[in-house]
Amino acid sequence: MTGLMHRSEVAVSVELQTPDMTLNIGPQHPSTHGVLRLVAKVDGERIEEVEPVIGYMHRGYEKLAEVRTYAQITALVNRIDWVAGFASEVPFIVAVERLTGIEAPPRAQWIRLILTEMARIASHLVFMSSYPLELGATTPLMWALRERERVLDLIESVTGGRFHPNFNRVGGVKPAAGGGSKTKKISMDLPAGFFAQTKTAMEKVLHVCDELDELVTGNEFIKARTVGIGVIPPDKAIEYGLSGPNLRASGVDFDLRKVEPILPYDEVDFDVVVTTSGDCYDRYVCRLEEIRQSARIVLQAIDKIPSGPLQAKVPRVLKVPEGQVYVRHENPKGEFGYYIVSEGGRMPYRLKIRSTSFSNLSILPWLLEGQLVPDLVAIMGSLDFVLGDVDR
C-alpha cells in the first residue's frame, strides 16, 4: 500500500491543458475583404492573440507618385480606396490647389460635393451588403448592390468611369472631353437628365435603406451577433486614430465635413450621425444613417448647384511651387489625407497618403483579444476596410 495515496493528498500540479492552435485567417479567406492575413492564436474558439499581416496588396502608390505628374497621380489615387474612388481624388486635388494657389470655381466644387456624396453612398451600400453577408445573411448583399448600381451609373454618366472617375483636375473638374480643337468643345458638364435621374436614384437608395431596416436592422439575430460585440470606448478610438463612422459610433462627434470642410459642406444641411455605445451594431447603424444623410445632401446640392465654368484658368504645363501641404477630407471610411512635399516642377518630391483603412485596422489586435472566432468576423466586418486602402 506504500505507493498509494488518498486522493486529497495528491497535489494536482497538471491542469488539463490543450495546446494553442495557430489559425491562419487569410490571406485567402472570404471575410477578409481581399488579402488581409490574421495570424490568430486560438484556444478552442477563443482568440488569445491576433497579429494582422498586411502588405499582400502593396502597390507602392507613394513611390509611384514620385515619378508621375500631378495629372497622372489623379488617375492613380482613385484606385486606393476603390469602392469610393471619387472621394479619394478630391483631397489630393485640393492639396495641389492649395500649393499652387488656384481655387476651383463654385460649380466645380458643387459637382465634387455631389459626386463625393454619391461615392459615400456607394461605399456604404457595399458595407450594407457585405456586413450581413459576413454574419450569414445573404439577401441584403443583392439588395444593396442593386441600388448601388444606380449610383455608379450616375457617376459614370458624368465622369465616364464607374469606379475610377478620374474627373478632378487642378482648378476644378474635367472641363472638356479632350484637349484638341474639336474635343475641347465637348463640355463635360453634367449631362441632360442628370438631376431627374439623381432624384429617382436617391429615392431608390432611401427605399433600400428602409428595406434594409426591415430585413437587417431590426433583426434579432443580427442584434444578437452585434450588440455589445467589439465595443470601442471613445478614448481607445481616439488613441488608435480611428476616424469616420468607426469613431462616431463610439460617441465622438468628429466629422471633417463639419470641422474642416474642403467642399461647400457649410451650405448644405445635414446631421453628423453619432451613436454612443461603439459596438458593431452601432457602427452598422451609423453607416445606414449616413446613407440617408448623404442622400439628403445630394438632393439639396442638385437644387443649389450654381452655374459657371468647370475649371479655373490653369497653365497648360502645371508647375507646382516649392512647399508642403496636408489636406484631409472625410472619406466614406474616415479621414483620408494627402501630404505633398513639392520641390517645384511637374512631379511631387514625396507624397504621403494617410489612408483611412490602415489606421482603422490598427485597433484590430487590441479589439480582437479574447473574442470568439465568429465575433472576429463580425468585428472585422464592422470596421469596414478595403485592402487596397490598407496596403496602398
Place this chain on the structure above:
Amino acid sequence: MAYDKSIRPPFAGLWKGMWATLKALFRRPPTVFYPEEKEIPVPRARGVISLDTEACTVCMLCARECPDWCIYIEGHKEEVPPSKPGGRPRTRAKLDRFDIDFALCMYCGICVEVCPFDALFWSPEYEYSEYSIADLLHPVERLTEWLDTVPEPPALESS
C-alpha cells in the same frame, strides 16, 4: 434615431424580415439578360480608345503622358512633294505603328485629353475580351475600327 436594441420575444424583427423577403420573391428582378439583351453604356463611358489616323501627327504626347506606358508609337518623316510647282518640299510625319495594350491600360483617359489634334476618342464599346492576353494589344487597324462606335456627346443639363 432611436434604435431599439432589445432582443426579446416575440421577435418582431425576424418576422418583418420574412415578410420583406416574401415580398421580394414576387418582384420582378432587374436582371439584364446579357448576351441577348445589352445595356447601353452612357456616351461618356470609357470603354475603348479609338484612333483617327488622319488626325494623328505622331507627336507622341499621348505615349509620354500615359501613366503606365501602354501606348506604342513609331513613325518616320516623309518628304511630301511641293503642292505647287516651284514650292518647297515639306516633311510630314507618317505613322508606322500605333498600338495600345489594353491589358496594361488603366482607362484613365489622359491620352485622349492631351491629344492636341483630336486623334483619340473614347468609345463606350466594351465587348473586346480575348482568350489570349497578347490579343489585347490593339494595332492601328482595330483602333481605327472603333472610331465608328464613338457616339455623339450627350446634351447638357441646362443650369
Place this chain on the structure above:
Amino acid sequence: MSFWATLGLQVVAVLAVMLGLALVTIYAELKISAHMQSRIGPYYAGGRWGWAQPLADGLKFLQKEDLVPRLADSTVYRLAPYVVIVAALAVWVVIPFGPSLVVRDLDLGAFYVLAVSSLSTLGVLMAGWASANKYSLIGGLRAAAQLIAYELPLLLAVLAVVVQAGTMSLSEIVAVQAEPWFVVAGVPISAPFIVKGQIIGFTIFMIAAIAELSRIPFDMPIAESELTMGYLTEYSGIRFTMFFLGEYASMVAMSAIAATLYLGGYALPGVPAATLNVVGPFVLLGKVALLVFLMIWFRWTWPRLREDQLQAMAWRWLIPLGLLNIVLAGIFKVVL
C-alpha cells in the same frame, strides 16, 4: 416475391425518391433564393427555367478530381460522406407515404428516426477530423457541440407526440391523427397534432431540425464567412456531391418526419381513407414542400447565430419548453 427481390426493389425505390426529391429541393432553393434576392437564378440549363441546373451541377462535380489531402486520415476521410448519405437515406425507411406504402413499419419508428438522423453528425465529425485542416476541425467540433444542443429538444418534442399518440410507430401516429376527433353535425372531423395542442412541440422540432441540418440560422459547422465551409473545405468531386445530396435529402427527410408527426402525414381531413394509398404520397409531398419552403425562406432571410447562442437557446428555452410540452401533452391526453 423473394425476400431479396423485395429488398432490392425497396432500396431502389428509396434511392430514387431520395435523390429525386433532393434534386428538386436543390432546384427550389436555387430559384427561390434567386428571386428573393432580385436575381433570376438558373435560366439556361435544360432549355426552360434552368430546370436541369442541379443535374448539370451534379455532372460537373462527378468529373472533378477526387482530392484527398496528403496529411488527411484517408480511410476516415473517404468514409465520412457515406456515413452522412446513409444516415439521410435510412430515415426514409420508416416514413409512411400511405397506409401500406411504407418500406418497413417499425414499432419503434420514432426512436429509429431520431437515432439514425443523428448519425449524420458522426459523419460530419469524421470529415472534420480527418481533413487535417484547422477550419474543418473547428467545423466538425462545432457540429458535435451542436448535437448536444439540439438532440435533447428534438427528443423531448417527439416524446410529447409519442405520449399523445400512445405509439412509436410512425404509421400508427398518422393513423391516430386521421381518426375522427369530434363529430360536428354527423361529420367526423380529424385534426393533426399541431392543431391538437402540439404547436409548441412543432416549433421546437423545427428549430432543432434546422440545427441538425446545419442550415442558417444554425449553420455554424459550415459558416462560410468564418470557417470557409468548415468540414466541407477539403472535399471535392463526388464526395462533395454526396455531402451536398445528403444535406438536401436529410432536409426533405426531416420535413417528412415533421409532417408525419405534426401535420398528419399522408392523411388529410376530408380525403376518404380508401384512396389514401394513391393520394397519400402527394398529400405528404405537399406538406413536405411547405416545410421545405419554410426552411429555404428562413435561410435566405436570417443571419447566422453563434454556437454559444444556440446552446443558450437550447438549454434555457427549448428544453424547459419541451418538458412543459410533455406535461401539457399528458394533461391533454388524460383530460380529452
